[in-house]
Amino acid sequence: MKIGDTIATRKAFGEELVKIGAERDDFVMLDADIAKSCSTDMFHKAYPERSYNFGIAEQNLMGIAAGFAASGVKAFAATYSVFASMRALEQIRTFISYPKLPVRVIASHGGLQVGPDGATHQAIEDMAIMRAIPNMTIIQPSDGTSAKAAARAIMDVDGPVYIRVLRNPSPVLFENYTFQIGKAVQHKDYGTDATVMATGAMVEKSLIVADKLKSEGINVRVLEFHTLKPFDSDAVIKAAKETGAIVTVEDHNIIGGLGGAVAEILAEECPAPMKRIGVPDLFGESGPSEALYTEYRMNTPHIIQAVKDVIARKGK
Numbered sequence: 001m002k003i004g005d006t007i008a009t010r011k012a013f014g015e016e017l018v019k020i021g022a023e024r025d026d027f028v029m030l031d032a033d034i035a036k037s038c039s040t041d042m043f044h045k046a047y048p049e050r051s052y053n054f055g056i057a058e059q060n061l062m063g064i065a066a067g068f069a070a071s072g073v074k075a076f077a078a079t080y081s082v083f084a085s086m087r088a089l090e091q092i093r094t095f096i097s098y099p100k101l102p103v104r105v106i107a108s109h110g111g112l113q114v115g116p117d118g119a120t121h122q123a124i125e126d127m128a129i130m131r132a133i134p135n136m137t138i139i140q141p142s143d144g145t146s147a148k149a150a151a152r153a154i155m156d157v158d159g160p161v162y163i164r165v166l167r168n169p170s171p172v173l174f175e176n177y178t179f180q181i182g183k184a185v186q187h188k189d190y191g192t193d194a195t196v197m198a199t200g201a202m203v204e205k206s207l208i209v210a211d212k213l214k215s216e217g218i219n220v221r222v223l224e225f226h227t228l229k230p231f232d233s234d235a236v237i238k239a240a241k242e243t244g245a246i247v248t249v250e251d252h253n254i255i256g257g258l259g260g261a262v263a264e265i266l267a268e269e270c271p272a273p274m275k276r277i278g279v280p281d282l283f284g285e286s287g288p289s290e291a292l293y294t295e296y297r298m299n300t301p302h303i304i305q306a307v308k309d310v311i312a313r314k315g316k
Contacts, residue, residue, distance in 0.1 A: 001144050005172045010108045010165040012144035014039030016151035017076070018046050027074035027104075027155075030054065032061045037167075038078040038108040058083045062091035062103070069101035074155075078106035081123035081164055085130060092160070093133050100135045100159040110140075110164040111251030112279065112296075113201060115289040122284035128256025130162045131229050137181065138228040140164040142203035144172045146226060149179035157181065166201055168289060173204060184223045184235035191219025194245035194307050197236070199225045199258045202249040202277075202298070209303045220307060225258055233265050240270040245310035247275045249303055251293075254278040273313035275306040 001007065017029070021043060029051045035041040044051040054061045058079050065075035077084075084092070084107045096103045110123045130138050137157050141147035147165060154161045178185075187203070188210040198206035203224050210222045221243060223235060240246060246266065248259040259276030266272055279296050293299045 001172045003172055003175055005144070006169045007144040007172065008039070008166055008169045009141050009144060009147040010039040010167060012147040013106070013141070013151050013163070013165050014042050016148040018042050020151060020155065021047050021050070024155075025050070027076060028052065028068055030061055030065050030068075030075055030077045032056060032058050032079040032083070034079060037080075038106055040076070040078045040106065058088040059091050062088040062105075063095055065103045066091070066095040066099075066101055069096070069103045070099070074102045074104070076104045076106055078108065080121065081107035081110035081126045082121055084162070085123060085126035089129065096160045097133045097135045102157070102159065104154055104161045104163060107162055107164045109167045111166070111201065112284055112292045113166050113168045113251065113289045115284075115287050115292050118286040119283040124251070124253045124279045124284060125256070126164065127228055127252050127258070128260065131256060131261065135159045136229060137161045138164070139181070139226060140200040140228065141226055142198075142200055142224055143170060143174060145174045145177045146179060149177040150226065153179040153181055164200065168201075170201060170204060173207065179226065182227050182230040182232060184225050184232040186221060186223050188220070188222035190214050190221065192221075192243045193219045194247065194311050195221045195223060195239035195243045196247050196249060196303065196307065197223045197225055197239070197258065197262060198249040199228065201251050205300050205303060206249050209300050209307065212300070213304060213307060218307065218311070228258060228261060231261050231265075233269070236262050236265045237270045240266055240272040244314045245273045245307075247277060247303065247306045247310055249277040249298070251298070252278050253281055255281055273310040275310050277303055277306055
């Protein structure tokens with residue numbers, strides 16, 4: 001892939017799993033009747049003897065994934081984020097996370113990107129839910145390159161993984177990506193006026209914001225948090241000490257996700273002016289995702305204003 005190419009992270013992730021499947025045979029793919037939507041259909045076609053569809057029965061899907069994992073076979077279980085994090089929550093919590101089994105939950109269609117499907121299918125609470133579960137690793141790639149790197153990075157994680165991939169195609173942002181679980185990645189370093197911390201689909205917007213602010217003489221850093229758990233506390237503390245102003249940007253409720261994780265660290269370790277950009281504790285509504293980002297004040301003009309606001313609060 002080249003920078004500027006367009007691909008959904010779900011598809012890039014699915015393509016890489018097919019490649020990994022040719023290299024190792026210690027895992028299976030499980031689906032809940034939406035393999036095409038989750039882009040795991042490619043694995044089903046390549047390795048039908050290692051693929052299973054359990055129909056629209058997400059609780060059974062996770063229970064059987066736990067069974068495979070307890071028997072020594074890593075299991076990838078794919079469904080929509082809203083169903084994985086809520087409908088099958090008890091199974092993930094009690095039968096996968098509690099015994100710390102190697103199940104990788106592929107949670108597709110997260111956030112407002114499923115705009116026209118409305119509130120019932122917009123998982124804007126899933127990261128908060130999963131962050132509260134012990135033993136769970138939480139990953140969200142930002143582009144096709146990072147999604148492929150994430151697929152390889154999670155293969156041998158000790159315990160369960162929740163990986164949130166997105167429906168909508170988006171530009172490839174990076175040609176190469178070194179993916180280290182639990183470590184933030186700094187993509188821009190224009191100066192010490194403020195730090196923008198982003199995850200998932202909002203990384204692209206944050207990079208645009210940094211360039212626009214630079215043209216106005218405001219110099220910020222951009223940190224990507226592809227891992228929500230374990231969380232890179234050191235990167236947050238370093239940014240707070242060196243720039244003194246923080247803006248978090250995520251396609252998720254402002255409660256409990258990236259913004260919540262950063263706020264917890266700042267409150268305990270290094271207080272600094274902060275603004276959370278995300279869904280403002282509301283249910284979503286039907287509409288194109290970009291229109292919803294504007295409705296909820298999550299687009300580039302809103303991020304720019306948030307940066308200016310936290311900078312103005314420095315030293316007060």
